[in-house]
Amino acid sequence: DAREAEFGNPVRLGDGGPGSVESAARLVFELLIPQGADVLGSYGADFYAGTPAVTRHSFGAGHGWYVGTGLDQAGVDWVVRQVLDTHGIAGRHPGLPQLETAARVAPDGTRLLFLLNHSDQPLTAPAAVSGTDLLTGEHVTAVSRSASTATGCGCCARTDRRTPGLRTPPPPSPGTAADRS
Secondary structure: OEOOOOOEEEEEEOOOOOOOEEEEEEEEEOOOOOOOOEEEEEEOOHHHOOOEEEEEEEEOOEEEEEEOEEEOHHHHHHHHHHHHHHOOOOOOOOOOOOEEEEEEEOOOOOEEEEEEEOOOOOEEEEOOOOEEEOOOOOEEOOOOOEEEEOOOOEEEEEEOOOOOOOOOOOOOOOOOHHHHO
């Protein structure tokens, strides 16, 4: 069903426990029949109350996800996080979606790891690598402490060259476009 923009319907995503979200749905409200799919979210009011709004169906080694409504940002974030977590592609800090991690390799082979805090609060994340924090000069090891990033701050660590678990591309070959930029 299509409804006017001012009509909303809550969608409960998750099992009601920690990590569950209530999202505001708008514009389109499909009536889904799961037929073997797992119901991940249901409409909460009106004619649609209790009917599926978000489903996931397993097939072989994969999954098909279906969202039958226009979710607000909290709902979209929840669905995307579930997809990433389910398939093991959530990144280094899956519990901190506002923390961006980027790894780079300089032409001389120096590896750089940037932690960018996009929230308005300081964040603390487990150190993913060993190396030198270029903002504080402290040595950071993957097991010794957490790396903190201040609000809106980019934090950078120069990593030891053979840090296990840090997957970064090899440095560019001499004469490539990357050397000229």
